[in-house]
Amino acid sequence: xxxxxxxxxxxxxxxxxxxxxxxxxxxxxxxxxxxxxxxxxxxxxxxxxxxxxxxxxxxxxxxxxxxxxxxxxxxxxxxxxxxxxxxxxxxxxxxxxxxxxxxxxxxxxxxxxxxxxxxxxxxxxxxxxxxxx
Amino acid sequence: xxxxxxxxxxxxxxxxxxxxxxxxxxxxxxxxxxxxxxxxxxxxxxxxxxxxxxxxxxxxxxxxxxxxxxxxxxxxxxxxxxxxxxxxxxxxxxxxxxxxxxxxxxxxxxxxxxxxxxxxxxxxxxxxxxxxxxxxxxxxxxxxxxxxxxxxxxxxxxxxxxxxxxxxxxxxxxxxxxxxxxxxxxxxxxxxxxxxxxxxxxxxxxxxxxxxxxxxxxxxxxxxxxxxxxxxxxxxxxxxxxxxxxxxxxxxxxxxxxxxxxxxxxxxxxxxxxxxxxxxxxxxxxxxxxxxxxxxxxxxxxxxxxxxxxxxxxxxxxxxxxxxxxxxxxxxxxxxxxxxxxxxxxxxxxxxxxxxxxxxxxxxxxxxxxxxxxxxxxxxxxxx
Numbered sequence: 001x002x003x004x005x006x007x008x009x010x011x012x013x014x015x016x017x018x019x020x021x022x023x024x025x026x027x028x029x030x031x032x033x034x035x036x037x038x039x040x041x042x043x044x045x046x047x048x049x050x051x052x053x054x055x056x057x058x059x060x061x062x063x064x065x066x067x068x069x070x071x072x073x074x075x076x077x078x079x080x081x082x083x084x085x086x087x088x089x090x091x092x093x094x095x096x097x098x099x100x101x102x103x104x105x106x107x108x109x110x111x112x113x114x115x116x117x118x119x120x121x122x123x124x125x126x127x128x129x130x131x132x133x
Numbered sequence: 134x135x136x137x138x139x140x141x142x143x144x145x146x147x148x149x150x151x152x153x154x155x156x157x158x159x160x161x162x163x164x165x166x167x168x169x170x171x172x173x174x175x176x177x178x179x180x181x182x183x184x185x186x187x188x189x190x191x192x193x194x195x196x197x198x199x200x201x202x203x204x205x206x207x208x209x210x211x212x213x214x215x216x217x218x219x220x221x222x223x224x225x226x227x228x229x230x231x232x233x234x235x236x237x238x239x240x241x242x243x244x245x246x247x248x249x250x251x252x253x254x255x256x257x258x259x260x261x262x263x264x265x266x267x268x269x270x271x272x273x274x275x276x277x278x279x280x281x282x283x284x285x286x287x288x289x290x291x292x293x294x295x296x297x298x299x300x301x302x303x304x305x306x307x308x309x310x311x312x313x314x315x316x317x318x319x320x321x322x323x324x325x326x327x328x329x330x331x332x333x334x335x336x337x338x339x340x341x342x343x344x345x346x347x348x349x350x351x352x353x354x355x356x357x358x359x360x361x362x363x364x365x366x367x368x369x370x371x372x373x374x375x376x377x378x379x380x381x382x383x384x385x386x387x388x389x390x391x392x393x394x395x396x397x398x399x400x401x402x403x404x405x406x407x408x409x410x411x412x413x414x415x416x417x418x419x420x421x422x423x424x425x426x427x428x429x430x431x432x433x434x435x436x437x438x439x440x441x442x443x444x445x446x447x448x449x450x451x452x453x454x455x456x457x458x459x460x461x462x463x464x465x466x467x468x469x470x471x472x473x474x475x476x477x478x479x480x481x482x483x484x485x486x487x488x489x490x491x492x493x494x495x496x497x498x499x500x501x502x503x504x505x506x507x508x509x510x511x512x513x514x515x516x517x
Contacts, residue, residue, distance in 0.1 A: 010265055031265070031266060037376070037381070056284070056385065057280040057281070057283045057284045057287075057385055058280060058283065059272075059276045059279035059280050059283065059331040059332055059333075059334075060329075060331065060332040061271060061272070061273060061276050061331050062328075062329045062330055062331060062332070063255075063273065063275070063330045063331070064271060064273070065252070065255055065256060065259060065268070065271060065273055066252045066255075066256060067271075068271040071271070074271065076270055076271055076272045076276055076280075077280070078280060078379060078380045078385065086380040086381070087266070087380055088263075088266060088267045088270055088272060088378065088379065088380045089270045090270055090271060101283065101284075101287050112269065112270060112271070113269070113271065122269070124269065124270070126270075
């Protein structure tokens with residue numbers, strides 16, 4: 001179950017795709033961290049994720065977790081964005097059987113999951129292949 | 134630091150143990166280890182358990198189980214590192230004995246997973262991944278390992294058949310283990326035709342949901358000699374971590390935490406992978422075993438699948454992997470897995486493994502992993 005505070009505090013990342021760029025080395029973190037993974041720097045400037053990237057890997061979920069049951073089968077992938085950041089998200093609006101590593105994708109704002117019958121409807125980013133397969 | 138030896142092991146038959154509570158499952162294994170060691174008390178105990186809270190609604194296992202064992206008021210500590218909880222509990226016990234803090238210490242692990250339905254069990258296991266940035270998007274543990282498998286297949290040409298051979302081999306080994314949950318053998322065709330869970334992984338690529346426990350007793354090496362027990366020396370104990378989210382790793386087809394822990398362990402034991410007689414590794418999915426054998430340096434990067442297909446990892450092969458049946462056949466009660474691996478290593482070095490015995494076993498390595506490899510614990514044991 002996703003409580004409202006837990007959902008609310010991730011909104012800058014899920015709705016606005018806010019990332020943190022290390023002032024010292026320029027590495028971009030998503031979600032933001034307090035310590036840079038690369039250089040241990042502690043000062044960051046807010047930036048926005050690149051909106052395009054490629055499929056680094058993916059799977060097709062046939063046995064879905066609670067909250068996603070109605071949607072299976074669906075694809076989830078690790079996307080390498082053009083700014084070097086890698087994110088995990090669903091890949092949607094495509095022929096699952098023709099999806100491939102290296103496919104170019106674009107980030108879009110979508111409904112991600114529903115927390116039960118009376119819980120929060122959860123939004124965020126998903127990816128759509130740019131050259132429809 | 135003192136030298137440390139294992140002098141007792143215990144494990145019950147694993148499976149869906151509906152008639153037994155977590156306290157009974159654990160205490161059976163702990164009593165067997167204490168009896169095997171021939172000691173009348175322990176000075177401290179460590180319990181590896183991933184999620185007593187989510188599986189049976191019970192935390193505070195250190196105190197609960199020390200009391201159940203009749204050993205209160207000794208210090209009882211619960212250790213959590215997802216599926217590496219057992220291995221890490223052993224490491225804490227090892228450090229307690231090696232440092233001189235305690236003399237006779239029980240290292241144990243338990244998980245009681247079948248009291249909840251499949252959805253709740255899947256959720257409990259998924260808490261080992263990044264909840265907000267992986268699980269939020271509908272990924273599951275089979276899905277995460279499937280994504281690793283796809284990179285491995287794409288980059289190295291690892292085949293669907295090579296994945297299946299890992300399951301075939303581990304079930305063949307498990308058929309010789311009387312405590313295994315699924316001792317049945319399977320064929321590659323059965324694996325390849327089983328239900329798809331997360332492409333390319335099928336249900337027979339996945340380790341099962343299991344109730345079970347395991348325990349071992351550690352003492353200083355000189356005490357083990359005075360007690361005239363068969364000597365199995367702890368030659369190395371190492372632990373390393375990595376980013377918890379798969380997408381935060383440089384290389385999705387490489388287990389950096391396993392490579393690091395292995396490097397530390399080989400350094401402590403002053404041996405290399407070529408000297409090992411056998412290994413027990415964390416085959417939570419078939420692809421995991423392939424990637425672990427590479428990260429341990431048993432095979433070149435990218436060659437783990439070919440090695441499995443060639444039979445190098447089977448009993449009688451170049452380096453037998455998971456003679457116990459592994460997580461795949463023996464079962465995977467997550468907190469107990471790391472301890473059961475050490476039990477198998479100890480029994481192999483004592484020569485007590487019957488039909489699955491590796492001949493002339495001298496060095497054994499265990500590798501226990503949490504999440505998608507964010508934690509790895511590696512131990513090396515030597516026959517005394």
